[in-house]
Amino acid sequence: MSDTLDRLADILETRKNAAPDSSYVASLYHKGLNKILEKVGEESVETILAAKDAAISGDCNDLIYETADLWFHSLVMLAALGQHPQAVLDELDRRFGLSGHAEKAARSQS
Numbered sequence: 001m002s003d004t005l006d007r008l009a010d011i012l013e014t015r016k017n018a019a020p021d022s023s024y025v026a027s028l029y030h031k032g033l034n035k036i037l038e039k040v041g042e043e044s045v046e047t048i049l050a051a052k053d054a055a056i057s058g059d060c061n062d063l064i065y066e067t068a069d070l071w072f073h074s075l076v077m078l079a080a081l082g083q084h085p086q087a088v089l090d091e092l093d094r095r096f097g098l099s100g101h102a103e104k105a106a107r108s109q110s
């Protein structure tokens with residue numbers, strides 16, 4: 001797809017050694033895991049509300065924006081716990097294989 005998650009993961013690592021007042025991510029690390037989890041919860045609720053609004057209005061701009069906030073804070077959570085987003089992609093790939101979709105996709109291309 002793209003290397004966005006990889007690039008972002010690299011930046012999140014560099015922020016671990018940055019001064020708390022030098023960046024948003026550095027300030028989150030400094031506040032600790034509870035604050036990071038609080039943000040993930042907050043962004044989850046905002047994403048759900050945006051999805052409800054999108055279903056009514058047909059406008060998905062806020063939904064995309066809030067989902068980006070949610071993904072971003074989830075990446076900060078993973079980084080704080082020493083996990084790289086590739087681990088999540090690997091798990092999704094594993095499930096893709098399990099469901100048989102990979103084989104079907106390969107067959108349809110041959």
Ligand SMILES: N=c1c2ncn([C@@H]3O[C@H](COP(=O)(O)OP(=O)(O)OP(=O)(O)O)[C@@H](O)[C@H]3O)c2ncn1[C@@H]1O[C@H](COP(=O)(O)O)[C@@H](O)[C@H]1O
Pocket residue numbers: 008011015023024025026039068069072
């Ligand atoms: N992708 C993001 C990103 N998405 C959202 N946010 C921030 O996440 C916050 C969203 O939370 P809220 O809307 O609740 O805003 P808030 O009021 O500032 O948050 P609170 O004070 O309530 O906790 C905002 O401050 C956004 O700026 C992000 N901040 C940073 N990034 C990426 O992370 C990288 C490192 O960021 P810095 O550490 O700030 O340099 C950047 O280069 C970006 O690529």
